[in-house]
Amino acid sequence: MHTLDQLAATVASRKGADPDSSWTAKLLAKGPEKCAEKFGEEAIEAIIAAAKNDRENLVYEAADVLYHLVVMLAARDVSLDEVLAELARREGTSGIAEKAARG
Numbered sequence: 614m615h616t617l618d619q620l621a622a623t624v625a626s627r628k629g630a631d632p633d634s635s636w637t638a639k640l641l642a643k644g645p646e647k648c649a650e651k652f653g654e655e656a657i658e659a660i661i662a663a664a665k666n667d668r669e670n671l672v673y674e675a676a677d678v679l680y681h682l683v684v685m686l687a688a689r690d691v692s693l694d695e696v697l698a699e700l701a702r703r704e705g706t707s708g709i710a711e712k713a714a715r716g
């Protein structure tokens with residue numbers, strides 16, 4: 614199983630789990646808004662690492678971003694598969710062509 618799929622399955626399994634034994638359960642229990650806020654914080658940390666060209670930290674923060682993205686999606690009952698299907702739909706369409714089609 615792909616690491617991201619495995620992570621999404623683990624995160625889904627944490628819904629309703631004991632917040633004292635699972636960080637994910639603790640985060641989900643705080644609600645979708647808090648999960649979204651946390652994702653934003655982690656994204657900013659990744660942005661700073663990228664802007665500073667801090668390669669090691671960028672890898673670390675990018676992993677945090679992916680984890681918190683999966684948690685934010687789970688908090689709103691959006692599956693990773695739905696997001697991957699949207700990406701697959703876009704495959705082969707250049708962003709330039711897509712933007713031009715939007716007029």
Ligand SMILES: N=c1c2ncn([C@@H]3O[C@H](COP(=O)(O)OP(=O)(O)OP(=O)(O)O)[C@@H](O)[C@H]3O)c2ncn1[C@@H]1O[C@H](COP(=O)(O)O)[C@@H](O)[C@H]1O
Binds near residue numbers: 636677
């Ligand atoms: N990938 C992660 C993952 N990435 C980050 N984190 C946690 O997210 C938290 C980040 O929150 P904070 O930014 O507040 O913590 P911090 O970075 O120490 O704080 P600052 O100094 O940045 O303010 C940390 O406690 C990290 O341990 C994660 N917690 C869990 N996972 C995955 O989720 C699975 C299930 O985890 P549990 O739900 O805890 O069992 C794990 O097996 C992992 O695969």
